[in-house]
Amino acid sequence: MPAKYIYWLIAGVFLIIISPNFLSHGMFMDGVIYASVARNLAESHGSWWAPFFTETRYPQFFEHPPLMFWLLSFFYKVFGDHFFIEKIFSLSCVAVSCFLLHRIWSVFKLTNDSWLPILLFCSFPLIIWTATNNMLENLLLVQLTAAVFYMIRFVNQRDMNAMLAASLLLCSAILTKGPVGLFVLVFPLTYGLLYAGKSVFNSLLDTAILSLSTVSITAAIFLFNASAFHFLEAYYKEQILHGMKDVMMVTSRWKIISFLGAELIIPALLMLAAWQWRDNKAHQKADAQKGLMLSFFLTGMCGVFPFMISLKQSNFYIIPSLPFFALGAAIFVQQNVGSRIMKESWIRWKYWTLIVSAVFLIAIASIVINTGKINRDRNMLRDIFAIKETIPQNKVLQTCLPLKDNFGLEAYLQRYGHWSLDTRESHQFYFYSADCGTPKPSEIILPSENHSFFIYKTAPDQPPVLRSSD
Numbered sequence: 001m002p003a004k005y006i007y008w009l010i011a012g013v014f015l016i017i018i019s020p021n022f023l024s025h026g027m028f029m030d031g032v033i034y035a036s037v038a039r040n041l042a043e044s045h046g047s048w049w050a051p052f053f054t055e056t057r058y059p060q061f062f063e064h065p066p067l068m069f070w071l072l073s074f075f076y077k078v079f080g081d082h083f084f085i086e087k088i089f090s091l092s093c094v095a096v097s098c099f100l101l102h103r104i105w106s107v108f109k110l111t112n113d114s115w116l117p118i119l120l121f122c123s124f125p126l127i128i129w130t131a132t133n134n135m136l137e138n139l140l141l142v143q144l145t146a147a148v149f150y151m152i153r154f155v156n157q158r159d160m161n162a163m164l165a166a167s168l169l170l171c172s173a174i175l176t177k178g179p180v181g182l183f184v185l186v187f188p189l190t191y192g193l194l195y196a197g198k199s200v201f202n203s204l205l206d207t208a209i210l211s212l213s214t215v216s217i218t219a220a221i222f223l224f225n226a227s228a229f230h231f232l233e234a235y236y237k238e239q240i241l242h243g244m245k246d247v248m249m250v251t252s253r254w255k256i257i258s259f260l261g262a263e264l265i266i267p268a269l270l271m272l273a274a275w276q277w278r279d280n281k282a283h284q285k286a287d288a289q290k291g292l293m294l295s296f297f298l299t300g301m302c303g304v305f306p307f308m309i310s311l312k313q314s315n316f317y318i319i320p321s322l323p324f325f326a327l328g329a330a331i332f333v334q335q336n337v338g339s340r341i342m343k344e345s346w347i348r349w350k351y352w353t354l355i356v357s358a359v360f361l362i363a364i365a366s367i368v369i370n371t372g373k374i375n376r377d378r379n380m381l382r383d384i385f386a387i388k389e390t391i392p393q394n395k396v397l398q399t400c401l402p403l404k405d406n407f408g409l410e411a412y413l414q415r416y417g418h419w420s421l422d423t424r425e426s427h428q429f430y431f432y433s434a435d436c437g438t439p440k441p442s443e444i445i446l447p448s449e450n451h452s453f454f455i456y457k458t459a460p461d462q463p464p465v466l467r468s469s470d
Helices: 003-022 029-042 067-079 084-108 115-123 125-130 136-157 160-194 200-223 226-246 255-263 265-276 280-284 287-302 305-309 315-343 352-370 378-388 407-417
Strands: 396-398 420-422 429-433 453-457
Touching (some): 003 084, 003 352, 029 067, 029 084, 029 407, 067 084, 067 136, 067 160, 084 125, 084 315, 125 255, 125 315, 136 315, 160 200, 160 226, 160 287, 160 315, 255 305, 287 315, 378 453, 407 420
Parallel strands (some): 396 429
16 A cells, blocks of 8 residues: 555544544633634734733733744734634644654655654644644644754754754744753754764764754844843743742642653554564664664653653643654664565555545544534533623623633633623623622623523622622
8 A cells, every 4th residue: 555545544533533623612721821812912912022811811921932822823813713723723733743753754764654653643642632722832843843853954964054943943942832842952962872873072062052052042032122031031930930839730740750651552552562573584673773762762751851840740741742752662663563564465455545535534524513513611612602692792891709710711701702800890791600609780681591601780889799708
């Protein structure tokens, strides 16, 4: 079977898996916040270095660097404010990452086909999840995989243009999610020592050149732009220092390792199967690729272990490291059983064209069927859509603390209605639920039947609701 059928088959199956979530409503809370910030920027709310979330929460959004918001806002400017824009952007990042894996695989001419690392990459549960959830890590996947591609050219050929490209990509990663992407700077060292046959001095020199170039470009951006420097000060205080000292998302520093283990189950099983089914002749020739395999694995681990210094951990933090685990596992599998797989008769089965076509038809049908449906937070989004048909957008809504503290709710209200929530002052409309535990204002606007959230019109002299027990 020609390799193109394998690529299309992987793509088709991946689309089937994500189809319930692809063009439907509902995302992980962070993705909704990022979409709201980018959409607001496209509508000239906020500025490049001080994006805007809501009137009452993060009117200057310094929680993350703004590069992804800049890029995503361009798509909103061009295509309009549609909920599927952020979904398509997310999937596009995963698709570009797959292409970059193909380019890296092709550099080493391990085989004529690069479908194996792409298959392993697309098998990670977090990649399936992030493809429809608009995470910052989606853009990091592209930036860091591309940076490593240019690092390989730099180390192999001393190509200074490739060095500059890698440095610019690392700078863009810093402008996307701060310093977390700098772990790939270990790759020139591990690759040079374990595979390229370079001395310790030359490997360290390559790493130093890339590091100095990246720092210089990044420093120039922040030091020669007052707005950028102001953002950097706020980001460092509010996100980096506060996050490392005060935020506890897990109870054990080792939790990040369990997150990684859950992602590596499928690659580990395939590696075990490849070892049991190995072609001894091919295995004897595989020694030359062990260094390359180890360099990718070590790079991936350097993208995970640093998170252990803090209790601020989440499973999606390891997403940028996953392409390198996919490459390492693919090299192991290919070197042990690659030649045997390509010789099997099923590869040349004449019905593959029909199978691939059927898979894509199923994928397209499933996407169409699920387009516009609500795939998560169903009751919340149903009520927000009803509210959108009832009251004007771009309003500050009075509410109580339990609802104000619901970040997911607040993100959806901003994304779909440009609404902000406020507990300190009275406003024309009062956003209410049973969680508020306060007397209901007299005039209801949104009918209460079969709804969890309600809108009431407040009296001009009604005081703000500060606590659920008021």
